[in-house]
Amino acid sequence: MVFAALLLTLSGINVYGQNVITRNERKIDADWKFHLGNAASPTLDFNYGINETSFSKAGGANGTAYAIRFNDRNWQKVDLPHDWAVGLPFDYMDNGDQNAHGYKAIGGHYPQNSIGWYRKEFEVDPADSGGRFELRTDGIYRDSKVWVNGYYVGGNYSGYTSATYDITDFIRFGKKNVIAVRVDATHYEGWFYEGAGIYRHVWLNRYNNLHVVSQGGLYVRTENKGKDANVILKTEVINKNTHAVKGTLETLILNREGKVLVHSKVIPLALDINEQKSYNNSLLLPNAQLSNLDNPYLYRAVALVRENGQVVDSVPVRFGVRTFAFDKDKGFFLNGKSVKIKGTSDHQDHAGVGAALLDYLQYYRIGLLKQMGSNAIRTTHNPPTPELLDACDSLGMLVMDETRLLTSGSEYEKEFRDLILRDRNHPSIFLWSIGNEEHYTQRTDIGKRIALNQILLQKELDPSRTATYAANIGNVYHGVNEVIPIRGFNYNLNGADNYHKEHPDQPVIGTEVASTVSTRGIYIKDTVRCYVPDYDSVFPPWASTAETWWSFAAKRDWFMGGFAWTGFDYRGEPTPYKWPNINSHFGIMDMCGFPKTVYYYYNAWWSDSAVMHIAPHWNWQGEEGKEKIVWVNSNTDDVELFLNGKSLGKKKMPINGHLEWKVQYEPGKLEAIGYKDGQKVTYSVETTGRPYQIKLTPSKNVLLADGEDAVVVNVSAVDKQGREVPDASNMVYFDLEGENAAIVGVGNGDPSSHENDKDVRHNWHRSLFNGRAQVIIRSGTNSGTIKLKAFASDVLSSNIELKQINNTAPIK
Structure with missing residues (x-):
């Protein structure tokens, strides 16, 4: 009976035959409106800053872009996630900011491109009144301000952290509601391409007045007890009723098939008006299945809150049973077994879509890294989207979760707090990183004190893990390194032996290593087109080859392994060149995920499969x-x-x-x-013949007809014998038909290409770069068949058919 009630609760319908307000978390990514504003001209910024009363009189919209009745008919229709920067032109400006961010025409020098406005209409059924409503944004780059129905509800300065807003008081039931968001991408947070806009999901959540706190309200950690596991639960419950309430709290543990394995005792609840209480509990999980890299087994804990016997809130959390240990002499251990970290550092952008990755691309990219033999990623240098962590949980990838800045002022401390509260249930996370290469701070006593504050905060919020810091200062102990539990080395491995000898009680990991630069399919240095040879042979002064760092790591048990810079190329930080080079050469794979030669070095020594690869091609x-x-x-x-x-x-x-x-x-x-x-x-x-026909290779053949799924289609050219032509450079045009699916981006991995990743006119095309290009398709909302056709001059065209199906289970 309890499990039946659970299923009904999780589906958001009635429980025990009665209509009650239970938790309902709904993505509202579809059907937004978008328009650029202007940071330098209030009149071109929809009068923001002049003739408005939003900040002086509540609800004073006065016909501005956040007013309910504002006319947005001519605004662009977009679905989230959305990155407007990726569609902007490239522009050469000789300054460090522009260079580092990939020469996109955005930032302080481009006020006409650096403000974005979004609007979204929605309705709420009057039957849903009486509960709490929350708006959650998972990532807006950056400095966002949010209005609902003309009322200012709050803002979030960072472009990487989630933000939640209680909008209950501003809802109009049975009428049109409008969310308006102003995004200011004028200032940068990092020194790499960061995108612009609402580039992660937005949620409209509904709760009962008595509910588990939405941000990290159910915390689950485990301790091994022989073959069993002790599941330790901390649940934060809040009462937003206008009267004191009594109720009950209980928790279930389910296996991956949905069978209830353990049922807690019922805990009585008693909360006054607006009171929040914490409840601790533990459950013994018999014969616990351990989660590891090859079998990332996930359980589910579900907290049930009842009032007057009715379930009024239910919170499901996925978790894994596993142990982490960091030994000063023997390195890292997962579930008691030695594991060398074979990791990559990765930014969050991909060819075609910029920073606005659809969820499927998170799984696709982690899958490519797993196939190479990698077992860990570092989220450089900012909090990730939750869906990346979901992919790592599901696929068996360890994560070093990194905050944006090493500082403990109230705003940044809150960002670190929110990051831990949001992410701490993810079993893939094995280390927190409190910062990266803070050259103004890391050697100082101030840096030491800031680090200690953040470490203590981490231990308070998540005692199950520990922390590191990515330090690029070699054999230096003072400052941050005096207090950090795990010493992180960014490069400078020639000092690591002495450091370990002088500080033998501090475990050591390579937080950032390698930084080899190469261009896929190019085998000479080309200073005109800004290409470097596709071998593991060229690296900047601070860096090394892949072979150098991995040979160092492999022969030292105390060195845990590390995170190569980087798994994928990314926009910005063009090295060793500048314009016309617009993205990095650091990737083991290019921006499309096409392997470079160095990929096969890692594949050979990181995977268990037999590997053989030759470079260069033979054309x-x-x-x-x-x-x-x-x-x-x-x-x-x-x-x-x-x-x-x-x-x-x-x-x-x-x-x-x-x-x-x-x-x-x-x-x-x-x-x-x-x-x-x-x-x-x-x-x-x-040696192949000339290109004869275009070839299309999809990453899968079936998509969900949910408007959110995606497929990656790799494009190449083959000769008459069906062999891929490695130096083909044909311009390929694309046409997509059927079931309102859409192309959302194209790429080819060329670090000096200025071709469009986006085409608002839907005249989609991209040249092959050293034989390859890529198309990313977002699914539509109707079941049926979609057809992608590719054609180019002087070669035969090609097409593929993909199925869209209605299904409640996601296809990964």
Whole structure:
């Protein structure tokens, strides 16, 4: 009977046959209106700042953009998540900000592009009155101000933290309601591309007046008890009724199939008007299934609040049973087993969509990293979207969750507090990071005191974990490093041995390593087009090759491993070049997720599968007889290289290394053969013919018809024999038909391309860069078939059909 009631409660309908106000959390991403404002001209900013009374008289909208009756018919229709910066033009300006942010025409020098206004209409059924209503924004870049029905309800300065607003008092029941948001992206928070706009989800939530606090109100942690687990629960309940109430609280533990395994005792509740109380409880979970990298098993805890015997609130939280240990001599242990951290640091933007990633792209990107052999990510250098953590929970990826700034002023302390409260139930998180490379602060006594404040706050809110700090100061102990529990090294590994010897009781991890730069498919240095060779050979002065840092980490038990900079290329920080280069070269994969040569180095030494890969490709028309540097990445015992059947010699593969040959080019087939555990492993590259037909390769063939799902379609060109042409550069045009699905972005991984990622006219096209491009499609809301067609001059077109289905279970 209890479980049946639970199912009804979670579905948001009646319980025990009676209509009650239960928790309902609903995304409201569809059907927003958008228009640019202007930071330099109030009249072009819809009179914001002049002739308005919103801040002097409550509800004084006076016909401004946040008024209910404001005419927004000519505004652009958008669905969230939305990043308006990715669609802006590139513009060269010789200053550090513009360079670091990818030369997009946004920021203080571009007031006409740096303010965005959003409006959203919604209705609330009068039957839902009597409860509490909350608006939650998961990420708005940045400095956002929010109005509901002309009433100012609050703002959030940071572009990376969630914000919640109780809007109960401003709701109009049975009438049109309007949310208005002003976003000011004039000032930067980071030194990399950050996007602009409401680039994460927005939620309209409804609660009973007696409910579990929405932000981190149910905290779940576990302790292993032999084969069993002790599930420790802390539940914050608040009473927003106009009278004191009595009720009950109980908690259920469910397995991944939804079966109730454990049922707590009933805890009586007694709360005065507007009172909030904390209730602690623990449950013994017998024969607990451990969550690990290969089997990320997730349980679900559900807190049930009852009043007068009726369920009035239910809160489900996913959690995992696992242990973390950080040993000063032996490194990191997960569930008692030694695990070397094989991680990447990652920014939050992707080709085509900028910072506004659809949820599917979070799973897609984490899946690519898992296939490479990576087991951890660091959220650099800001709080992530919750859906990234969901993907890591589900797929088995550890997370170092990082706040934006190392400082303890009231505003930034609150941001760190909110981050922990929001994210602490995610089993993927194994470390908190309190900051990154604060060169003004990290060596000082002030930095030490700030760090200690943040560490104590972390321990208060989440005693199940510990913290680190990403320090780029080598063998230096004073300042932040005096108090940080886990010493983080950003580069400077040549000082790590001495540091460990001098401070043997402090565990050590590589919070940021590598920073190799390379351009996919380019094998020479090209200073005109700003490309660097696609080998693990070029790096900035502070950095190293992948092979150097990983060889260092692999042979030292006390060094836990680390996070390579970066898993993917990202907009901004063009290194080692500037304009016309507009995004980084640091990625192991490019901005589309296409692997570079260094990918196969990590794949060879981080994964358990047999790996063989050759670089470069073998299309070098007109360069016959010229010497080519051939790299082979493999984890076989040895490798023999053949050109057109002739052996070029056999070499032993060094552990955590690679092999090189110098080969005079002649058209044909270059093949590498090796053996791993007696298994033959081969890989070859061939000289292809000219591009003959476009090829489309979707990441999946079935989408949910929910308007939120997505598919990544990789684009290439093949010759008459069906071989992908690695140096193809055709301009490819795209057309999409069926069931109101839409192309939302295109890319090709070229770090110097100034082609549009977005096309508001829906004339979608993108050139192949070294044989590849990418299209991202957002699903529609009708079941049926959608058809993507790709065509280019002088080659055959191609098309694929994808199915859209109605289904309540997400397809990942």
